[in-house]
Amino acid sequence: MKRVRALAAKELLHILRDRRSLAVAVLMPVVMVALYGAVIDMEMHDLPVAVLDQDHSDNSRELVRSLGAGGFIVETARLEQAAQVEPGFRRGAFMAALVIPRGYSRSVADGEPATVQVLVDGSDAATAAMAANYLQAVVQREARRIAAGSGGGAPAFTVRPRVWFNPELRSAHFVVPGLVALVLMMICAILTSIAIAREKETGTLEQILTTPIRPAEVIAGKVLPYVGLGALDAALILAIGRFAFHVPMNGSWFALAAYCLLFIVIALGAGLLISAKSPSLRVAMMAAVTVTMLPTMILSGFMFPVSSMPAPLQVLCRLLPATHFLVVLRGVMLRGVNWFPHETAILAVQAVVLLVLAIRSFRLRLE
Amino acid sequence: MNDAIVLDGLFKGYGAVPAVRGLSLSVPAGTICGLIGPDGAGKTTAMRVLCGLLRADRGAARVLGHDCATAALEVKRHLGYMPQRFSLYPDLTVGENLRFFADLFDVPAAERKRRDAELMAFSRLEPFRGRRAGQLSGGMKQKLALSCTLIHTPAVLILDEPTTGVDPVSRREFWRILRELAGNGLALLVSTPYMDEAALCDDIVLMHAGRALAQGTPAAVAASFPRRLLEVTGADLIEAGRRLREASIVGLDVQRYGDCLHLVHDDQAQADAAARALAGTGAVLAPLAAGIEDVFVEMMSRADAEVAM
Numbered sequence: 036m037k038r039v040r041a042l043a044a045k046e047l048l049h050i051l052r053d054r055r056s057l058a059v060a061v062l063m064p065v066v067m068v069a070l071y072g073a074v075i076d077m078e079m080h081d082l083p084v085a086v087l088d089q090d091h092s093d094n095s096r097e098l099v100r101s102l103g104a105g106g107f108i109v110e111t112a113r114l115e116q117a118a119q120v121e122p123g124f125r126r127g128a129f130m131a132a133l134v135i136p137r138g139y140s141r142s143v144a145d146g147e148p149a150t151v152q153v154l155v156d157g158s159d160a161a162t163a164a165m166a167a168n169y170l171q172a173v174v175q176r177e178a179r180r181i182a183a184g185s186g187g188g189a190p191a192f193t194v195r196p197r198v199w200f201n202p203e204l205r206s207a208h209f210v211v212p213g214l215v216a217l218v219l220m221m222i223c224a225i226l227t228s229i230a231i232a233r234e235k236e237t238g239t240l241e242q243i244l245t246t247p248i249r250p251a252e253v254i255a256g257k258v259l260p261y262v263g264l265g266a267l268d269a270a271l272i273l274a275i276g277r278f279a280f281h282v283p284m285n286g287s288w289f290a291l292a293a294y295c296l297l298f299i300v301i302a303l304g305a306g307l308l309i310s311a312k313s314p315s316l317r318v319a320m321m322a323a324v325t326v327t328m329l330p331t332m333i334l335s336g337f338m339f340p341v342s343s344m345p346a347p348l349q350v351l352c353r354l355l356p357a358t359h360f361l362v363v364l365r366g367v368m369l370r371g372v373n374w375f376p377h378e379t380a381i382l383a384v385q386a387v388v389l390l391v392l393a394i395r396s397f398r399l400r401l402e
Numbered sequence: 403m404n405d406a407i408v409l410d411g412l413f414k415g416y417g418a419v420p421a422v423r424g425l426s427l428s429v430p431a432g433t434i435c436g437l438i439g440p441d442g443a444g445k446t447t448a449m450r451v452l453c454g455l456l457r458a459d460r461g462a463a464r465v466l467g468h469d470c471a472t473a474a475l476e477v478k479r480h481l482g483y484m485p486q487r488f489s490l491y492p493d494l495t496v497g498e499n500l501r502f503f504a505d506l507f508d509v510p511a512a513e514r515k516r517r518d519a520e521l522m523a524f525s526r527l528e529p530f531r532g533r534r535a536g537q538l539s540g541g542m543k544q545k546l547a548l549s550c551t552l553i554h555t556p557a558v559l560i561l562d563e564p565t566t567g568v569d570p571v572s573r574r575e576f577w578r579i580l581r582e583l584a585g586n587g588l589a590l591l592v593s594t595p596y597m598d599e600a601a602l603c604d605d606i607v608l609m610h611a612g613r614a615l616a617q618g619t620p621a622a623v624a625a626s627f628p629r630r631l632l633e634v635t636g637a638d639l640i641e642a643g644r645r646l647r648e649a650s651i652v653g654l655d656v657q658r659y660g661d662c663l664h665l666v667h668d669d670q671a672q673a674d675a676a677a678r679a680l681a682g683t684g685a686v687l688a689p690l691a692a693g694i695e696d697v698f699v700e701m702m703s704r705a706d707a708e709v710a711m
Contacts, residue, residue, distance in 0.1 A: 041505030045494065052493045238487040242550075245453045245483040246506040247475050 038248050042256025046230065050260055060226070064218045064268045068275045071210045082166050083129040085112040087120065092140030098151070098177050102133065107169050124156045131155045131166040133174075143181055208283065211276030212364035213337035215269050216357045217328070219295065222265040223302035224309070224327040225320070227258055231310035232319035250397055258303050265299050285371030294363050297382050301356045302327065304389025311396040331357040356385050404467070406431045406558050406589030407452065411461035414447050421447040423612035424461070429589045429605070431557070434580060436603030437593040438694070444612040445593040446486060449560050452591070453483045465558050479507075482551030486562040490547055492536025496527055499535050499550055507554035514553075521549040524579060541572025548579065559583065561592045565599065577602050597695040608698050611709075615701035620694060627692030627700065632673055634663035637685035649679035657699060664696060 050057055084102065088095045102108050111129050114120065120132045134152035142149035153170045155163045234240040234257075243253060273291075276282035284291075305327055313319035331337065334348070335357035341349055352358050359378040366372040407429035414422045422444040429435040437445045450456040451463045454474035463470040465477045490499045500521070504514050522528040525545040530538065535546060544564055551559065561580075565573045577599065584590055584604070592603065600606045601620050608615040608623065616623045634642055642663060646656050654676060655666040665676055665687075677687055 037508065038506055041502055045491070045498075045502050048498065049491070049493060238485045238489040239491060241455060241485045242483065242489040243506065244455060245478055245481065246503065247478045247508070248506055 038246075038252045039256040039259070042243075042248075042253065043259040046257055046260045049230070050264065056226075060222060060264055060268065061271070063221070064214065064272045065275060067214055067218065068211065068272050068279070071214060072276070072280045081109045082107055082131065082169065083111040084108050084166070084170070085114050085120065085123055085129040085132040086110055087114040087117060087132060087134045089137045090135050090139040094140040094143050094181070095135045098135060098139075098174070099133070101177050101180075102170075102173055104173075108173070120154055124154075129156075130163070131170055133170060208280070208369055209365070210337075211272060211280065211282045212368055213335070213361055214272050214276075215295065215364060216298065216335060216360050217331050217337060218268045218272060219265050219298055220302050220305075220327045220331045220357060222268055223261055223299050224306035225323040226264070227261045227303055227306035228310040228313070228319045228323045229316065230261070231257055231307065232313055232316045235310070236316045251394065254307060254394060254397060258307070261306075262299055262303065265302070266295070269295050282368065284368055286367035286373045290373040291364070291367050294360065294367065294379075294382075297379075297386060298356065298360045300386045301360075301382065301389055304386060304393045307393035307397060308389060311393060330355050334358065336361050356382060405429055406466055407435070407560075407591050408464040409448060409452070409461070410464075412448060412451060412458050412463060413460035414444075414451055414456060414458050420612055422451075425607075425609070425612070425614055426461075427605075427607050427614070427617065429558075429591055431589045432584055432587050433604040434584050434590040434592060434602070436600050436606040437591065437609055438595075438597065438600050438606055438698070439593075439609035440595060442611075443609040445609055446562055447612075448609075449483070449562050449591065449593065452477075452560055453481060454478060479554070480557045482554070482556035482559045484547050484551045484559075484561045484564055486566065490535045490543070490550060493534060495532050495534055496538070496546055497531045499546060500553060503550040504553045509554050513555075517553060517555065521552060524582070525549050539572075540568045541575065544568055544572070544576060545579070548576075552583075557588060559588050559590045561590065563593050563595065565594060565596065573599075597693070597698065600694040606694070608694070608701060610698075610702045610705055613705070615705060616697055623697055624692055624694055627697050629666050629668055629700065630673070631690045631692050631696060632665040632667065632676065632687050633690040634665060634680065634685050634687055635661070637680065637683040639663055642680055642683055642685050645679045645683065646676060649675060651675045651679070655700075655703070657696075659695075664690065666696070666700060 050060075086099050086102070088099060099110070102110055112119075112123060114123070114132070117134065120134075123129055123132070132154040134154065136150060136152065139149050139151065151174050153167060153174070155167045155170075231240070234243070240253075273282075273284075277284060306323065309322045309326060310319050313322055330351075333339065334341075334344075334352045334355055336352070337357070341352045341358060344352060359381050363375045363378050363382075366375060405428035407427075409425050409427050412422050412425045413420070425444065425448055427435065437448065439445055447456065451458050452465060452470055454470050454477055457471050466480050468476045468480075470477050491502070494502065500518060504518075509517065522531070525548065527542065527546060527549065530542065535543065538546060548561070548564065551561075565576055568576065580590055580592065581602070592599075594600075600623075603620060605618065606620050606623055607617040616626055618626070639658065639662070643656060643658065646654070646663075646665075651667075651672055653668055654672045657664045657666065665673070667673055667676070673687070680687070
């Protein structure tokens with residue numbers, strides 16, 4: 036225990052003496068929350084939309100008029116034929132087009148389901164998703180209005196919405212839990228793997244191992260300071276999320292802390308495993324970024340919903356600890372659920388497996 | 403076999419590549435044994451086995467009678483090891499480095515103070531206690547590394563090329579310290595690529611390709627030179643070398659040593675032939691007692707010739 040403390044104290048000195056890395060470790064989460072919170076929370080204004088009204092009826096004109104009502108959409112072009120849509124997209128004249136087909140008014144009047152086409156320029160996926168979303172919202176509102184006007188209960192026409200994200204859900208609320216997962220992965224996995232790989236590369240590990248220290252003591256001593264740093268960063272993100280972006284905390288803090296700790300163990304296991312398998316510091320750094328950070332950013336549902344990914348990729352997503360951790364975090368913070376038997380089981384198994392593998396391979400390296 | 407350090411028929415390879423092939427040596431307490439040989443001779447591997455960092459494929463390694471593989475913890479308590487590279491923390495101060503290793507070795511608080519003072523005195527690092535290790539000179543770094551390996555008062559010290567890359571003055575001082583430690587009863591195993599450091603050891607082992615070419619006291623090893631030796635000085639050595647090559651005297655080996663040539667030969671006829679070849683160049687030929695390096699070069703070429711056959 037004394038040796039663990041000595042090693043941890045030494046590691047803490049390394050962290051504190053390396054001002055630049057320390058600044059990165061503390062400022063990074065702050066900057067990330069600020070950036071992600073602000074950028075992703077941005078609402079869309081003045082989306083350029085073209086209109087192709089082939090119906091030329093009161094009903095269709097009413098639909099077109101209602102487009103501009105929210106201030107989100109600006110009608111930039113009035114098209115005469117369908118062939119004009121594509122060139123417009125190519126020129127970048129508008130991001131979306133609303134096509135009201137001939138017979139729209141008659142269908143509405145007859146109480147039959149009418150079809151309205153929404154075309155979106157998908158080259159900018161994020162904007163496209165929002166554009167499709169807004170247009171659908173507008174069309175649906177119009178459908179309800181007509182239905183109410185004709186006295187019937189059912190909407191005059193239906194739009195099958197493709198839900199990219201719920202516009203009701205503020206994105207900061209969604210992003211902050213994701214950042215907790217990302218930063219814990221980065222600090223715990225990447226920094227620990229770097230710390231151990233560095234000792235291996237400079238030969239200090241060789242010298243430490245000729246002292247009567249046990250491998251478990253080496254691991255514990257190296258890892259503890261980073262657990263602290265990771266916890267500090269997580270707290271920082273949650274605090275900023277809560278006070279600057281009003282992210283709700285509907286569940287219990289205790290549950291949140293417990294799940295964070297579980298995730299930290301997983302991240303540490305990954306970091307240890309990477310450093311044990313890497314021949315050099317450079318390889319360890321590259322491996323840590325590719326294996327932990329990138330998948331956590333892209334595949335965990337942090338930014339892109341898992342359900343919208345192709346099936347093989349979804350399998351990969353479900354193997355990723357961050358995916359399950361995110362479900363838990365969002366559940367605790369937003370939905371106020373404190374117990375996730377399914378996710379807990381998966382995360383616990385992953386923690387045990389990673390840790391056992393890490394300690395094993397670390398042992399082998401000493402011999 | 404009561405010696406402090408014992409290797410008995412050690413074999414160790416990395417995968418299919420053998421690093422040490424049947425090395426035996428023993429170092430009694432109070433003496434310095436030098437492992438001498440070029441990079442890749444197997445010096446570091448042998449040392450790592452003794453420290454318990456590697457496990458021998460075959461043969462035994464013992465420190466103070468404890469088996470290095472099965473009683474590693476006991477061995478580590480009594481052993482100080484200094485790896486080849488500077489292996490301390492450059493961002494920690496001299497004092498912090500020392501304290502860290504004192505903690506790892508569980509040095510009791512009372513003893514720690516006394517030991518710390520002793521080490522600071524002999525290494526003369528006291529004025530630099532608060533300085534970061536990374537800002538020390540090469541010689542001071544080595545002394546700090548040595549101090550860290552001595553903090554737990556080991557009985558056995560294993561130093562892997564401690565003077566490589568250190569200036570000549572610091573090297574001399576370092577060896578003075580090593581001699582002092584041996585005088586205090588420690589057993590030291592020191593590897594070095596420098597032949598001139600061989601003379602500073604009590605015993606030496608000339609290593610090449612994982613084997614011992616020769617071992618014994620430096621004097622005995624030098625005396626074991628099996629052939630005759632002439633030293634050539636006073637002439638243009640390049641011209642002299644060219645003439646000797648052209649004369650192609652069978653059984654004569656020519657080696658360049660800084661400011662002279664060594665002519666290794668077996669009989670007077672070869673010596674006379676060499677003298678004839680060099681006639682008129684102003685070269686002075688004089689019989690020479692072989693040094694450690696002559697033994698090493700001769701043994702190494704024999705060992706390589708055996709492998710080639």
